[in-house]
Amino acid sequence: MEMALVHDLGESIIGDAIYESGTETIASLDKKHEDERRAIQEIFKDIPGKEHYISLWEEWVAQKTPEATFLKRIEKLEMAMQALEYERLGHDSVLLNEFWENAWKYLKGTELEKYYHELQKQRNLLQRKK
Structure with missing residues (x-):
């Protein structure tokens, strides 16, 4: 903490x-x-x-301890959450792709990957509504 x-x-x-x-x-x-x-x-x-x-x-x-790497992944998950919130507020999703790509770079294959996918599902639903 x-x-x-x-x-x-x-x-x-x-x-x-x-x-x-x-x-x-x-x-x-x-x-x-x-x-x-x-x-x-x-x-x-x-x-x-x-x-x-x-x-x-x-x-x-x-970034050599489990605590440090986990915190890095949490930070990247939070970044994806923030990008989703920006999209909900009407910001251009194309401009936010780099945030999603960067989060994926750190989250794929980790214990937090499922949460990233859940955020992506919400993003996809939001984009279908537009």
């Missing part, structure tokens, strides 16, 4: 840098992490136990 709370804090300072579009890498992930690392260190500089929080963020970045 702590990792889930800490992992996006750097983006609160530097913004949500986009490094993927659909299934393609379009920018340097290393640069994004470098900028976020500086932001995380700034956020926690005066907090007792800062090393613990910074290490959680580093665990997230490394």
Whole structure:
């Protein structure tokens, strides 16, 4: 739970840098992490136990533990949910395809794949109504 709370804090300072579009890498992930690392260190500089929080963020970045990879998949599932909500609000579904493609890249073959498929079913129903 702590990792889930800490992992996006750097983006609160530097913004949500986009490094993927659909299934393609379009920018340097290393640069994004470098900028976020500086932001995380700034956020926690005066907090007792800062090393613990910074290490959680580093665990997230490394994506080598089951907790970190699961959190990444949850984040991608949430992105698909947000894309579906945008479509419900009338946004062009074609423009949102890259979000669906990127989520699928991380969710296929995982324990969350069935939830992705459920969101896709809702998307398909929505598109049939248009």
